[in-house]
Amino acid sequence: MAEGLAVRQVGEDAVLVETDRIERVTALYVELLARRHELPEIAEIVPAARTVLLDGVADRPLLLRKLSEWTVPLQPSAEGPLVEVPTVYDGADLAEVAELWGVSPEAAVRIHSEPEYRVAFCGFAPGFGYLTGLPERCEVPRRETPRSSVPAGSVALAGSFTGVYPRSSPGGWQLLGRTALALWDVRRDPPALLAPGVRVRFVPVGDARDSGRILPGGGR
Template identity: 60%
Template structure:
């Protein structure tokens, strides 16, 4: 099976296509292929490429029908696991839900830090707030549910888990994820002074680095 086996390609407006894929990994591979072809000048005109959990939206497409026929013929290999360098995010594993996550994982509190910081993650897509990246990479056995009662305020820099995703809150917002740590400098996640304000963009590889020896 090729990495980008399409489940559906359908119009999303007069000049847009919505491409649905089976899972996050195939979606990431398809998104990476779109960017590669755009950089090489072999992708027909597309103004915006917006990946989601299992979809990619192509907007500003002059001829959506022609592009749909074209991409249906692509053979996209899976992304290499080590493609691209990894952004390192320092973390203090001191979150208020650390004990709850440890209980769900069936390990001690110190082991949560060791396990969470041992994996390499990848930004599947962005949303919710500027600079908020949904990171995949935790094994299925370590997926945890959202909190039964969301918090009215999650502080900026909170390192969190929900379902298959890890994330860092770039600013204070309400939220229902399990909080396991703190990133000391969350302002780095979204900086309007950079050419690319978001530190974490779709496809970026991420490593969490435990501070104070907590790993």
């Protein structure tokens, strides 16, 4: 198996690939999607913080043999859809996060909006993507006391992740701002705007009603 990866058989027709870091999860997920035609039929590919579950595998011995031959890069390629998230940076915790970073709120906005993020995995609520790409030095703790209600569209931080709340819910992440983008819409195919592997850029705007754009193939 490739460096940093270990494989376990799960149940009758599933395979769990364990990794040593979340960057390798993202790279493996992108690689699986790109090379799915080389593999036996897989019903579902589910990435998480340190694992990728391959469920409903038609020929598990063949899949294990194929995976053993792969060399998976640590970083995924830049190909794929890019979602721009227009963000009003007026969150309740922006000043506190800026203080943790030792910068002004204006500089904190620049720090957060400069990177290109990648959806590593989804969870917590339908349409909630865990985004990686924030500099390691900018990790922040969750709030000691979670809020009973976080508004839909809130752009937030916790640990090394950035996320956008797809609907109003309790939450303990640090709130930086808000967007009007619909992160989850059952009338859309697929319903989730931020799926694993999607690249994301946060674009500072003065009005959350400004529309976002989905750009194919990495163009801006």
